[in-house]
Amino acid sequence: MIIHNPELAKQIIDSCSKPITQEAKDAIQEKQDSVKVLLEKKIEDMLSMIDGAYEIIELYGNYSENSRQKEWVKNWLEKARKYGASPE
Secondary structure (H helix, E strand, O other): OOOOOHHHHHHHHHHHHOOOOHHHHHHHHHHHHHHHHHHHHHHHHHHHHHHHHHHHHHHHHHHOOOHHHHHHHHHHHHHHHHOOOOOO
16 A cells, blocks of 8 residues: 555554553453453354264264264264363
């Protein structure tokens, strides 16, 4: 981006060179905290869904006669356990 207005360029440079205010730091921290809470809730929901899928796959996944499907079930269950999923 090229800025042709020297006054605008000076304002941008000046604003970037000023130290961040405590108010701005607090606002950033507040946004980070709210995102953290949202992500924690989403992760909790996803783990709950994985636990449900784990139960279904564990119960019904081995009924297949196909060896590739059985291998997929085995691998999926191992990965799910790695990330904390369980049938409980």
